[in-house]
Amino acid sequence: MAVVGAVVCRQAQRSDLTALLTLIPQIERDSCSDGAQVPALARAEAIFDQMVRHGNVCIFVATVADGTDIAATCTMTIAPSLSHGGRPSATIETVVVAAQRRGQGIGKQLLTYAFAYAREAGCYKVQLITRGRPDQVGFYRSVGFSWEGIGFKVYLDRDDSSHGG
Numbered sequence: 001m002a003v004v005g006a007v008v009c010r011q012a013q014r015s016d017l018t019a020l021l022t023l024i025p026q027i028e029r030d031s032c033s034d035g036a037q038v039p040a041l042a043r044a045e046a047i048f049d050q051m052v053r054h055g056n057v058c059i060f061v062a063t064v065a066d067g068t069d070i071a072a073t074c075t076m077t078i079a080p081s082l083s084h085g086g087r088p089s090a091t092i093e094t095v096v097v098a099a100q101r102r103g104q105g106i107g108k109q110l111l112t113y114a115f116a117y118a119r120e121a122g123c124y125k126v127q128l129i130t131r132g133r134p135d136q137v138g139f140y141r142s143v144g145f146s147w148e149g150i151g152f153k154v155y156l157d158r159d160d161s162s163h164g165g
């Protein structure tokens with residue numbers, strides 16, 4: 001399906017939550033990840049309000065058509081730091097493009113927007129951990145990430161963290 005109208009990237013608003021709760025479950029499911037699970041709307045609203053109060057967490061969306069059709073999202077956390085001369089760093093999570101909108105450049109536009117936001121906030125880097133599926137690696141390389149270091153995770157609500165993702 002071709003994109004109809006311009007892609008516009010912006011911060012999510014509270015009124016976008018219903019659409020986001022439909023979009024986020026379109027993240028690729030695999031046996032080791034519960035990333036596709038979303039909370040009920042009331043809890044999502046409370047979490048959103050908490051993010052706004054926190055100030056360092058942003059949900060970004062890419063819209064198409066008349067600007068209300070949310071085609072993609074990602075979440076960026078900006079962490080203040082005492083290293084790197086006191087410059088913050090950014091972490092991106094929950095990257096999802098609507099299944100019928102993939103392969104149209106929307107994900108790349110959204111992450112380019114997120115990078116610009118991080119740069120404006122003075123961040124010295126943007127980082128992201130992916131499970132390393134070839135499609136994810138191809139996408140993240142294309143938008144400018146390079147493979148560096150080794151990522152570690154501990155899943156705090158699992159007995160066996162060796163299967164984390």
Ligand SMILES: CC(C)(COP(=O)(O)OP(=O)(O)OC[C@H]1O[C@@H](n2cnc3c(N)ncnc32)[C@H](O)[C@@H]1OP(=O)(O)O)[C@@H](O)C(=O)NCCC(=O)NCCS
Pocket residue numbers: 026027028094095096097098101102103104105106107108109129130131134135136137138139140142143
């Ligand atoms: C991965 C994902 C975010 C990519 O978004 P997208 O909008 O389809 O990607 P784009 O059309 O913007 O592609 C941008 C670039 O990535 C590359 N790319 C996209 N999908 C790819 C794939 N499956 N394999 C290899 N490269 C890919 C494109 O070729 C393009 O490269 P180019 O600009 O050099 O030509 C999207 O497919 C998605 O939401 N997948 C499911 C959710 C998911 O897995 N999220 C990641 C969680 S870590």
